[in-house]
Amino acid sequence: MPVEGFEDAAWRAGQTLAAAVAAYAVAAWAVAPALSRAVVARNPRNRTLVNAVRTYVRALGVAVAVVVAILTAGYGYVLGDSAIVVAAATLAIGVAGQEVFGNVVSGLFLVADRNFNVGNWVSWGGETGGVVEVVGFRSTRVRTTANELVTVPNTELATQAVHNPYARGRYRTSVAVGVPYDADLDVAEAAMMDGAAAVEDVVESPPPEVVASFADDAITLELYVWMRDVKHPDIRRVQSSLTRRVRDALVAAGVDASPAAQRELSGHLTLGFEDA
Structure with a gap:
């Protein structure tokens, strides 16, 4: 290749690369931040939408950069031929696969879902x-x-x-304990309520509630409480604290918590002896 031809090709390649980089830079560093600020202003707590805007604008910037590069290189007629564009798009979708395309569409639905x-x-x-x-x-x-x-x-x-159990700001949990059939249920219920009141994360409204039910060997008392502004790691800590407080309150009230199972056996035993 003559020197003039090589220089001309290098100059054209440089122009193409510069145009593509400039197009992507405008999308990634000008359009994306501006749209992100607008989205944040309207949806300050929706980080999903903000991240999605940045991701999709940058992806659009790549597509625009490719188109600009094609036009700068002098191959704009390729884009003007609709048959070639349709064939290229069909091939791209076929190569990417239906599953990948489905994931992209599903991602758009997830971003649009406010919940x-x-x-x-x-x-x-x-x-x-x-x-x-x-x-x-x-x-x-x-x-x-x-x-x-x-x-x-x-x-x-x-x-x-x-x-998404924590989307509404409040979450209900419970702790169950068995008491003997002859226990004073009013005393046991009051003790469990005192135990719940001693847990800092339990709210007063809605108030705690105790529900009694029959079991094989005891009366089951289940304490339901509401918590506010908790996340999943906090639930186990609150449940453990609630269990300890309820146990201590029942012991202080003289209520036998989780009594041992009792079974009454009946029958007869026959002994036989053989002559030596």
């Missing part, structure tokens, strides 16, 4: 669950209580029942 946000604790499909960290194109990353990072396909979250 599914970054920072929420969720569980799905019988899984232990965890805190949503990032909602991406193909998958969602969830941090479990064991500090494990789980990558979940978006279609799995979009097509299954997702539980």
Whole structure:
């Protein structure tokens, strides 16, 4: 290749690269931050939507950069041929696969869902669950209580029942204990209420409630309490504290908690002897 031709090709390649980089820079460092600020102003607590805007604008910036590069390189006629564009799009979708495309669409639905946000604790499909960290194109990353990072396909979250027990600000938990049939249930109930009142995270309204039911060997008293502004790691701590406080209150009131099971056996025993 002559020197002039090489210089011309290098100059054209440099122009193409500069135009693509400039187009992406405008999208990533000008458009994306501006849109993010607008989204934050209207949805200050929806980190899912903010992260999604940044991700999708940057992806759009890549697409625009590719188009600008094609135009700068002088191959704009390729974009003008609709048959070529349609064929390229069909090939891209076919190569990517239906599952990947489904994950992308599901990710858009998750971002649009107001009840599914970054920072929420969720569980799905019988899984232990965890805190949503990032909602991406193909998958969602969830941090479990064991500090494990789980990558979940978006279609799995979009097509299954997702539980978010802490979305309403209050959460109800319970602790059950058995007392003898001859125990004073009023005294036992009052002791359990005193135990609940001693737990800092238990709210007064709605008030705690004790429900009694029959069991085989005892009367089961189940104490229901409400907690406010708790997350999944706090639940076990509150339940443990509630159990300790209720146990101590029952002991102080002289109520035998969880009595040993008693069984009455009946029958007869026959002894036989043989001559030596």
